[in-house]
Amino acid sequence: MSHYDELSCLLFLDGQMESEPALELAAHVEQCQRCHRLLTALEREARLLSSTLTDVVEHPAPLTETPRLHPAFPLGTWIAVFCLTAIGGFAFWAWVAAPWLQMIAGAGWNLRELFGGALFESVFISSWNVWGEALRTFASGALLAVAFPLIWRRYRLAPARRGWGVAALALVALLAPRPAMAAELHKGELYDLPAGQTLNNDLYVWAQTAIVDGAVKGDVVAFAQSLTINGTVDGDVIAFAQTLRINGTVTGSLRLFTQGTSINGTVQHGVTAFTNHIQIGRDGHVARGLTVSTAQLGVEGTVGGDILGLIADTAITGKVQGTTLIRGASLSVAPGAVLTGPVYFHGKKQPEIAAGTALAGVHYFAPPPYVSRWTTRHFYIVLMLEWGAAFLVGLGLLLLLPGTVNRVIGEAESAMALLSGLITLAAVPVLAVLAGATIIGLGVGVIGLGFYVLAIYLAQVYAGLWIGTRLLGKRLRSPRAWWAPLALGLLLVQIATHLPYLGGLLAFLVVLWGLGAQASALWHSVRRATVVAA
Amino acid sequence: MSSRDESSERKQQVLAEIITRARAGQSAAWGEMYEEYAPALYRFCRHTLRNHEDAEDATAEIFLKLRQKLDQYDAERPFSPWLYRLAANHCYDLLRRRNRQGPAVDDFDTLPAKETDPNQLDRLVLEQRSDRVRQGLEGLGERARMALMLRYYCELSYDDIAEALQVPRAYVGVVLLRARQQLREELEKGSGA
Numbered sequence: 001m002s003h004y005d006e007l008s009c010l011l012f013l014d015g016q017m018e019s020e021p022a023l024e025l026a027a028h029v030e031q032c033q034r035c036h037r038l039l040t041a042l043e044r045e046a047r048l049l050s051s052t053l054t055d056v057v058e059h060p061a062p063l064t065e066t067p068r069l070h071p072a073f074p075l076g077t078w079i080a081v082f083c084l085t086a087i088g089g090f091a092f093w094a095w096v097a098a099p100w101l102q103m104i105a106g107a108g109w110n111l112r113e114l115f116g117g118a119l120f121e122s123v124f125i126s127s128w129n130v131w132g133e134a135l136r137t138f139a140s141g142a143l144l145a146v147a148f149p150l151i152w153r154r155y156r157l158a159p160a161r162r163g164w165g166v167a168a169l170a171l172v173a174l175l176a177p178r179p180a181m182a183a184e185l186h187k188g189e190l191y192d193l194p195a196g197q198t199l200n201n202d203l204y205v206w207a208q209t210a211i212v213d214g215a216v217k218g219d220v221v222a223f224a225q226s227l228t229i230n231g232t233v234d235g236d237v238i239a240f241a242q243t244l245r246i247n248g249t250v251t252g253s254l255r256l257f258t259q260g261t262s263i264n265g266t267v268q269h270g271v272t273a274f275t276n277h278i279q280i281g282r283d284g285h286v287a288r289g290l291t292v293s294t295a296q297l298g299v300e301g302t303v304g305g306d307i308l309g310l311i312a313d314t315a316i317t318g319k320v321q322g323t324t325l326i327r328g329a330s331l332s333v334a335p336g337a338v339l340t341g342p343v344y345f346h347g348k349k350q351p352e353i354a355a356g357t358a359l360a361g362v363h364y365f366a367p368p369p370y371v372s373r374w375t376t377r378h379f380y381i382v383l384m385l386e387w388g389a390a391f392l393v394g395l396g397l398l399l400l401l402p403g404t405v406n407r408v409i410g411e412a413e414s415a416m417a418l419l420s421g422l423i424t425l426a427a428v429p430v431l432a433v434l435a436g437a438t439i440i441g442l443g444v445g446v447i448g449l450g451f452y453v454l455a456i457y458l459a460q461v462y463a464g465l466w467i468g469t470r471l472l473g474k475r476l477r478s479p480r481a482w483w484a485p486l487a488l489g490l491l492l493v494q495i496a497t498h499l500p501y502l503g504g505l506l507a508f509l510v511v512l513w514g515l516g517a518q519a520s521a522l523w524h525s526v527r528r529a530t531v532v533a534a
Numbered sequence: 535m536s537s538r539d540e541s542s543e544r545k546q547q548v549l550a551e552i553i554t555r556a557r558a559g560q561s562a563a564w565g566e567m568y569e570e571y572a573p574a575l576y577r578f579c580r581h582t583l584r585n586h587e588d589a590e591d592a593t594a595e596i597f598l599k600l601r602q603k604l605d606q607y608d609a610e611r612p613f614s615p616w617l618y619r620l621a622a623n624h625c626y627d628l629l630r631r632r633n634r635q636g637p638a639v640d641d642f643d644t645l646p647a648k649e650t651d652p653n654q655l656d657r658l659v660l661e662q663r664s665d666r667v668r669q670g671l672e673g674l675g676e677r678a679r680m681a682l683m684l685r686y687y688c689e690l691s692y693d694d695i696a697e698a699l700q701v702p703r704a705y706v707g708v709v710l711l712r713a714r715q716q717l718r719e720e721l722e723k724g725s726g727a
Contacts, residue, residue: 052664403587
């Protein structure tokens with residue numbers, strides 16, 4: 001007697017057989033003990049599977065304890081939370097933060113200046129208010145852009161209410177204080193401020209060729225192929241240009257991002273330049289210091305302060321009244337040049353100082369002979385210390401936040417981690433600066449940057465853990481068993497990121513990868529929280 | 535009509551009403567739906583993904599997808615299979631992302647030549663306890679495990695399983711049988727046979 005195979009019996013049990021063959025099988029089973037036993041065993045196996053799979057395994061806390069999606073809190077709750085937060089914030093400021101800041105200020109540090117003023121007021125641009133307003137407006141806009149869809153989704157406003165919502169937003173937009181745009185804007189192929197004309201405002205110009213023959217009583221910000229200032233600028237000049245010529249007078253500072261710059265006029269403050277070549281002509285006069293990163297610097301005129309720079313080739317024939325500190329390939333000082341301050345030159349070639357030059361002193365620093373780090377004992381000690389520190393941090397993470405570690409490692413599986421790492425690496429500092437544009441946001445920005453730096457450090461720990469778990473066993477069950485993968489993975493990361501030539505690139509990739517995994521894990525947690533709380 | 539049918543019909547009506555309210559954007563309805571389906575979905579994800587944290591995340595993400603896709607649900611058809619198909623697709627994507635090559639793909643055309651001895655199978659089944667079977671399931675390939683979940687936990691039809699696993703309808707039986715045979719091998723290994 002022939003028997004039915006297992007597949008036929010399974011299809012019969014699952015009701016997947018046509019009626020005729022099903023009847024035949026049923027008839028056969030009544031007479032065939034073997035097929036009957038097979039059918040019974042298969043049915044029993046199916047029941048065992050069903051009961052096993054429907055057995056409770058474990059309930060995640062959020063599902064058992066807070067399964068209900070609460071409707072939105074009533075308005076009163078939000079107001080109470082806001083008031084309590086405000087009171088708490090004020091108390092924190094009055095009793096903790098302010099005395100602390102005062103103590104720091106007493107020790108000679110001014111935090112506001114450190115984080116805000118120094119960045120924008122004294123170093124970059126004097127008309128800080130315009131930039132501050134612009135940043136604040138941008139930050140508010142960005143917040144609104146993020147908040148609006150969230151609010152929209154959360155409340156899913158009924159059509160009738162939507163109208164009111166849009167009207168309210170429009171009203172807020174109308175009533176919101178606008179930044180006073182104290183500036184003159186020009187866009188076109190050619191911009192020319194004729195001689196004899198005075199512009200009593202800041203000047204923002206986008207042009208192929210921009211010429212200022214007249215006077216500007218304010219800052220000049222220019223994006224131009226060629227910018228020439230023959231007149232007077234009573235403020236700073238910030239230029240993004242291919243060629244910049246200063247033949248007139250700038251009473252403030254020069255901040256330059258240019259291909260080539262020549263200064264034949266007067267700059268009454270300092271010059272900061274990222275440029276290919278910069279020439280201070282015979283009639284050129286920079287009253288204060290010159291801070292540059294350039295391929296070529298020529299000084300025929302006068303620099304009233306220090307010269308600090310990364311400069312490939314420097315030629316000085318004029319006067320430098322401060323210290324000259326240059327790191328580069330060559331430095332030549334021609335006869336007749338006057339360097340009142342000392343000269344410090346770091347480079348491969350000895351500086352060429354012509355006889356008859358008035359010099360306060362020349363200090364030459366030759367680069368130390370190349371010694372591979374891998375041949376020094378110091379390198380291995382540092383490597384082990386770094387490894388040990390990262391290992392301890394990793395162990396701490398595993399003990400304190402095993403769930404988070406697991407999530408981050410899970411995210412590291414995806415190649416998308418690299419992309420999100422790149423985005424996070426670039427976006428967080430920008431967002432922190434934007435947040436810092438408001439006084440309230442300053443703290444948020446600084447704290448955000450703190451977490452950012454921490455996350456960059458932790459990137460190696462997560463990358464090491466991932467590599468270790470891959471090598472010693474995928475997805476170990478207990479985080480306690482992770483110390484060995486952590487140790488091995490971190491060691492490999494340390495070695496890889498210190499390799500000659502490739503090390504830098506690998507370190508960058510490790511940062512992108514680890515940072516991206518953390519960002520993705522955070523993003524998914526937030527999304528999860530949104531679903532549970534929405 | 536039996537009382538069981540009446541209760542099932544009543545349940546369907548309540549569910550239909552919840553879905554209607556959820557579609558209208560009522561948060562309370564989403565809460566009820568979450569209460570009703572989250573534990574079952576979590577269990578599905580837990581078995582499929584074999585990891586508590588991933589299962590928690592996946593459950594939440596499936597609900598997020600459900601919010602986006604509820605409008606596509608055809609109210610004339612049963613809700614659970616549709617939801618489990620959504621869950622299966624999501625877990626399948628996760629597994630695919632986890633293993634770059636995607637979950638191991640079986641060769642549908644071949645089944646082990648070994649003939650099953652009904653007595654031996656019966657003995658094996660009678661010997662097993664739930665925890666042993668659960669352990670055995672952990673040792674299965676991803677698709678085999680998911681196939682068993684869809685059939686014996688979600689009680690999906692062969693059509694729904696075919697759609698969820700992205701295999702031809704005619705091969706669903708083969709996939710299920712192969713999964714059960716693999717499970718038996720795991721159980722035999724475990725009992726030292």
